[in-house]
Amino acid sequence: xTDLSHFDPSGISNPKQNIFGxxxxxxxxxxxxxxxxxxxxxSYHAGTARVADHIFQASLQVELFxxxxxxxxxxxxxxxxxxxxxxxxxxxxxxxxELYIQYISEGEAVEANKFMSKTLREVNEGSAFxxxxxxxxxxxxxxxxxxxxxxGGDHSTILGYVRALGERHGSFGILQIDAHCDLRKAYTxxxxxxASVMYNVLLDVPAVTRLVQVGIRDYSEDEWAxxxxxxxxxxxxxxxxxxxxxxxxxxxxxxxDEIVSKLPDKVYISFDIDGLDPxxxxxxxxxxxxxxxxxxxxxxxxxxxxxxxxxxxxxLVEVGTGTTDWDANVGAxxxxxxxxxxxxxxxPKGGA
Numbered sequence: 027x028t029d030l031s032h033f034d035p036s037g038i039s040n041p042k043q044n045i046f047g048x049x050x051x052x053x054x055x056x057x058x059x060x061x062x063x064x065x066x067x068x069s070y071h072a073g074t075a076r077v078a079d080h081i082f083q084a085s086l087q088v089e090l091f092x093x094x095x096x097x098x099x100x101x102x103x104x105x106x107x108x109x110x111x112x113x114x115x116x117x118x119x120x121x122x123x124e125l126y127i128q129y130i131s132e133g134e135a136v137e138a139n140k141f142m143s144k145t146l147r148e149v150n151e152g153s154a155f156x157x158x159x160x161x162x163x164x165x166x167x168x169x170x171x172x173x174x175x176x177x178g179g180d181h182s183t184i185l186g187y188v189r190a191l192g193e194r195h196g197s198f199g200i201l202q203i204d205a206h207c208d209l210r211k212a213y214t215x216x217x218x219x220x221a222s223v224m225y226n227v228l229l230d231v232p233a234v235t236r237l238v239q240v241g242i243r244d245y246s247e248d249e250w251a252x253x254x255x256x257x258x259x260x261x262x263x264x265x266x267x268x269x270x271x272x273x274x275x276x277x278x279x280x281x282x283d284e285i286v287s288k289l290p291d292k293v294y295i296s297f298d299i300d301g302l303d304p305x306x307x308x309x310x311x312x313x314x315x316x317x318x319x320x321x322x323x324x325x326x327x328x329x330x331x332x333x334x335x336x337x338x339x340x341x342l343v344e345v346g347t348g349t350t351d352w353d354a355n356v357g358a359x360x361x362x363x364x365x366x367x368x369x370x371x372x373x374p375k376g377g378a
């Protein structure tokens with residue numbers, strides 16, 4: 027057990043400790059955060075593969091105290107260091123993918139170019155390897171009784187974790203905070219594209235019985251047809267419709283109550299940071315005007331907990347890096363809130 031007798035949660039954070047300045051080892055921590063340094067298939071801005079180090083530094087300035095979870099930190103949060111082997115593989119394949127994306131964007135046929143055909147094959151094989159790696163890591167942690175949060179990387183990184191949760195928990199639903207539907211089929215022929223992750227989740231993980239998307243404001247005709255033809259397995263709250271309802275007098279509470287009512291008893295939170303207003307995440311990979319505020323997201327997630335539903339895991343993805351630490355600052359605070367929610371949801375009443 028970690029000795030907390032000399033730890034001051036209100037003091038200055040020690041950078042030699044772990045995330046948020048907490049002194050917990052992986053063995054002693056209730057919650058383990060797994061960084062996944064991967065952004066091979068991103069189609070616009072890169073940078074999120076290396077964000078874990080930026081969020082770590084920003085986390086040292088975040089207050090641990092939360093009046094709704096004053097003791098949650100005592101259960102322990104530990105973030106693993108990013109796996110350098112995964113990062114090296116990412117860097118190699120990312121360069122290849124950039125050349126490939128540029129090639130096809132100019133209307134060239136992949137089949138006519140042996141090098142591009144090889145690149146496509148290698149990227150798809152690399153992404154399948156990454157999915158298996160994430161599955162192995164998260165499945166092992168879950169088997170050890172740990173709560174798990176995944177820190178991307180791009181949104182494609184979550185598939186292996188969702189598979190592991192399905193095996194452990196049976197049926198559950200996903201709340202997706204996002205600017206994008208991520209329901210494209212093999213976008214740019216990358217089978218596991220960041221733009222295809224929810225398509226792949228629904229295809230590969232039958233345990234996911236419901237996907238509720240909130241904040242969506244950038245999507246294709248095919249994606250919308252998928253939503254409409256899903257038999258309510260996918261329920262999408264478009265950003266413009268949320269805005270219209272509020273302009274016409276509905277409260278965020280009433281909209282939130284409706285969103286939560288669509289979720290099953292067990293819920294996984296998938297938080298793509300670009301679901302927020304881009305002033306909060308200007309360096310995310312694909313920023314889109316509009317979006318939610320952090321107070322809206324915090325309230326929505328908290329209402330899941332207060333409804334009696336169980337939160338079984340979360341991810342935070344697509345946090346970018348830029349010339350300032352603003353994105354990491356916002357990301358670190360959202361990471362702590364998600365961590366506390368997961369701990370509270372898995373703590374008997376009267377605990378954290």
